[in-house]
Amino acid sequence: MKIISSKDNPQFKDLKQLAGSSQARRRAGLTLLDGVHLAQAWLQHRGAPQMCIVAESALHHPEVAPILEQCERSRVLCLGLPDNLYNAVSQVENGVGLLLVVSTPNPKAPQALTESAVLLDGLQDPGNLGSVLRSAAAAGIGQVFCSAGTAAAWSPKVLRAGMGAHFVLDIFENAELELLCADSRIPVLATSSHAAQTIYDCDLSGAVAWLFGHEGQGVSPHLQEAASHEVVIPHLGEMESLNVAAAAAVCFFEQVRQRTVGR
Missing domain, CATH: 3.30.1330.30 (Ribosomal protein L30/S12)
Incomplete structure (x- = not known):
């Protein structure tokens, strides 16, 4: 020493x-x-x-x-x-x-989405980003794609919030999310508070890509259009929406539930 x-x-x-x-x-x-x-x-x-x-x-x-x-x-x-x-x-x-x-790991990005993944469009808060990564890793999702406007995934604050999730994920920064959506071989599900279809109505037993947006503005309109489906998390209380990290966890573990016990 x-x-x-x-x-x-x-x-x-x-x-x-x-x-x-x-x-x-x-x-x-x-x-x-x-x-x-x-x-x-x-x-x-x-x-x-x-x-x-x-x-x-x-x-x-x-x-x-x-x-x-x-x-x-x-x-x-x-x-x-x-x-x-x-x-x-x-x-x-x-x-x-x-x-x-x-x-800092720098994995080679795949040419197309073929396995369950998370797409993050402009997520700003390091704590939210770390929490999403932690939930994704716990749910067995292996790939996370961050747009250029998303917080730096390997910053110390995000690392602390991720609690080690980074080390079992392939994280791709500055990703072209619109191209990924266009070339995806699996459904891309964009969360929206205005969608008619709930996550519980979706077949999540196979691979899907989850698309989440900015904390205040949500998924950008051009990406919303590029997604295969828009989905909503139903809730009973008088709140307009969930925190993005909480919403991601609900989505991931509904997918886990369907893949382990069925719809």
């Missing part, structure tokens, strides 16, 4: 820039995983990180020490920071004191 004690250290400066700038992360093709849970999930599903950073106070933490040992065995660069320097990098208050720097 290399110990860094000065804020003027070049490696610390690079690390601080990565933590604070989405542009720096994008240029470097790297992102940061903060905390034990994300670190364990990455090591389980993706292997060794690029770098492991540990706060001085966490060096002997019972959950941190095994992760640090595993990284050292894999010859990963491990940096120890005094707590004040570590806190200048971490975005989590009262965290455990562990960060991994990892390469």
